[in-house]
Amino acid sequence: MRRIAVLTSGGDSPGMNAAIRAAVLRGIDKGLEVFGVYNGYEGLLEGNIVPMKRKNVGGIIQRGGTILRTSRSDRFKLEESQFEAIRKLKDLDIEGLVVIGGDGSFKGAMKLCEKGLPVVGIPGTIDNDISGTDYSIGFNTAVSTVLDAIDKIRDTAYSHEKTSIIEVMGRGAGDIALWAGLCTGAASIIIPEAAYQIKDVITRIQAARERGDKDCIIIVAEGVCSAEEIKKELQEQIQLETRVVVLGFLQRGGTPNAYDRMIGSQMGAKAVDLLLDGNHGSMLCVKDGKITYSPFEEAAKEVHEIDMSLYQLALSLSS
Ligand SMILES: Nc1ncnc2c1ncn2[C@@H]1O[C@H](COP(=O)(O)OP(=O)(O)O)[C@@H](O)[C@H]1O
Numbered sequence: 396m397r398r399i400a401v402l403t404s405g406g407d408s409p410g411m412n413a414a415i416r417a418a419v420l421r422g423i424d425k426g427l428e429v430f431g432v433y434n435g436y437e438g439l440l441e442g443n444i445v446p447m448k449r450k451n452v453g454g455i456i457q458r459g460g461t462i463l464r465t466s467r468s469d470r471f472k473l474e475e476s477q478f479e480a481i482r483k484l485k486d487l488d489i490e491g492l493v494v495i496g497g498d499g500s501f502k503g504a505m506k507l508c509e510k511g512l513p514v515v516g517i518p519g520t521i522d523n524d525i526s527g528t529d530y531s532i533g534f535n536t537a538v539s540t541v542l543d544a545i546d547k548i549r550d551t552a553y554s555h556e557k558t559s560i561i562e563v564m565g566r567g568a569g570d571i572a573l574w575a576g577l578c579t580g581a582a583s584i585i586i587p588e589a590a591y592q593i594k595d596v597i598t599r600i601q602a603a604r605e606r607g608d609k610d611c612i613i614i615v616a617e618g619v620c621s622a623e624e625i626k627k628e629l630q631e632q633i634q635l636e637t638r639v640v641v642l643g644f645l646q647r648g649g650t651p652n653a654y655d656r657m658i659g660s661q662m663g664a665k666a667v668d669l670l671l672d673g674n675h676g677s678m679l680c681v682k683d684g685k686i687t688y689s690p691f692e693e694a695a696k697e698v699h700e701i702d703m704s705l706y707q708l709a710l711s712l713s714s
Pocket residue numbers: 404405406436466467468469470471472473496497498499500501502503504506519520
């Protein structure tokens with residue numbers, strides 16, 4: 396293998412740049428020519444592929460987002476597009492691809508592998524919802540960003556004795572909500588993985604207020620419902636006035652923290668090693684605190700599960 400390419404796909408996440416940088420530098424160190432595909436699978440279909448030199452990845456490790464930019468590409472889901480993508484790489488004699496992205500991007504990566512292209516995946520999404528890995532790059536930074544925002548909201552909520560409902564991202568997963576809830580001492584955490592009843596939320600809020608909490612926080616994962624819906628229910632059922640904050644893209648951007656830079660760097664380099672060693676058709680993962688890898692098919696069989704012991708802990712601490 397002499398030429399490889401790297402792309403980022405799906406939602407960007409802090410730490411993706413560290414992974415791009417490490418893949419490029421490791422590739423160059425191993426004597427390869429490394430290319431960057433701009434704009435994810437969409438860019439691959441358009442042939443938006445450029446050589447990456449050391450200077451192209453200088454000064455990016457501390458930047459959020461992805462310098463290669465990203466996309467969501469519906470047309471890439473078609474078989475003919477996947478063959479076209481492989482042709483675009485073959486035209487440049489590129490023999491291996493590193494895909495940095497989330498669960499959706501890995502489905503696309505598997506389709507490319509099935510059609511004969513050597514691909515290695517690096518998990519990168521703030522949602523932490525990828526099967527086969529305990530961690531995906533960006534989650535840690537995103538949670539820290541959410542904590543920072545909530546800490547600020549609490550200052551003013553305390554001053555006005557207001558209950559706040561914070562809506563966080565995560566798609567179908569409650570990891571961001573659960574971590575943010577535990578780490579801010581939220582009175583109630585609403586996640587897709589646990590059945591939610593408004594009467595339980597009310598009980599917890601009332602208990603917190605009776606204990607003297609002046610800045611009650613409710614955290615709701617976007618995968619359950621909107622914060623506005625919870626606000627409406629609380630208004631109707633107990634005439635409680637609340638404030639809603641939807642954190643949105645705020646939580647996806649920002650400077651990657653040490654952990655995401657570290658995991659990104661390790662996985663970026665390891666992805667190149669796996670391509671060179673013939674261990675393609677696989678994805679990097681974190682298992683029991685160690686970086687390892689497994690075939691896409693094996694990883695896909697696993698279901699990403701939230702740590703319910705953390706949810707039980709949160710319930711116990713907010714009862
Ligand atoms: N079943 C699939 N087959 C082929 N490509 C897919 C499939 N699912 C997703 N993709 C590709 O991966 C891209 C990114 O997926 P998405 O779910 O948006 O983000 P993420 O990878 O961050 O989860 C999609 O826009 C699409 O191009």
